[in-house]
Amino acid sequence: MPNLGRHKEDEIDGYFQNLRFVLRPGGHVLLAEFATCGASKCAGLEVHRYSIDEMTARLGGEFTLVCAEDFTFVIPAGDPRPYVYGLFRRDCATHG
Numbered sequence: 672m673p674n675l676g677r678h679k680e681d682e683i684d685g686y687f688q689n690l691r692f693v694l695r696p697g698g699h700v701l702l703a704e705f706a707t708c709g710a711s712k713c714a715g716l717e718v719h720r721y722s723i724d725e726m727t728a729r730l731g732g733e734f735t736l737v738c739a740e741d742f743t744f745v746i747p748a749g750d751p752r753p754y755v756y757g758l759f760r761r762d763c764a765t766h767g
Contacts, residue, residue, distance in 0.1 A: 683719060687729045694761045699737070702726050706741060706753035713752075726757045733763035 694700055704721040711717060723739045737758040744752045 679719065683729070687731075691731065691733065691761075696761050696763060698761050700730075700734075700759050700761075702757045702759070704755055704757075706755040709753040710750075721755055723755060723757050726755075726759070730759055733761055734759040735762050 705718045707720045707722045737760050740756045742754045
């Protein structure tokens with residue numbers, strides 16, 4: 672049986688690797704993710720929940736956190752959905 676957790680982790684690593692590859696020095700990226708205190712599923716699918724610290728670590732030392740904000744969206748049924756937003760700037764002159 673395949674390790675689905677590892678497969679998911681590989682996909683997440685690939686996403687952040689793509690960001691590091693395509694974003695030029697001086698460029699910005701805004702990440703809006705499910706917060707660590709949020710639901711573990713959305714539309715019946717398991718989600719990965721993030722903290723600003725995890726986003727920062729996954730992006731690596733070439734990125735600086737510009738600002739962060741917690742936001743709770745309340746769905747029409749009345750349930751809260753906490754998200755975390757992080758705006759990062761790529762600092763390093765190295766690209767790719």
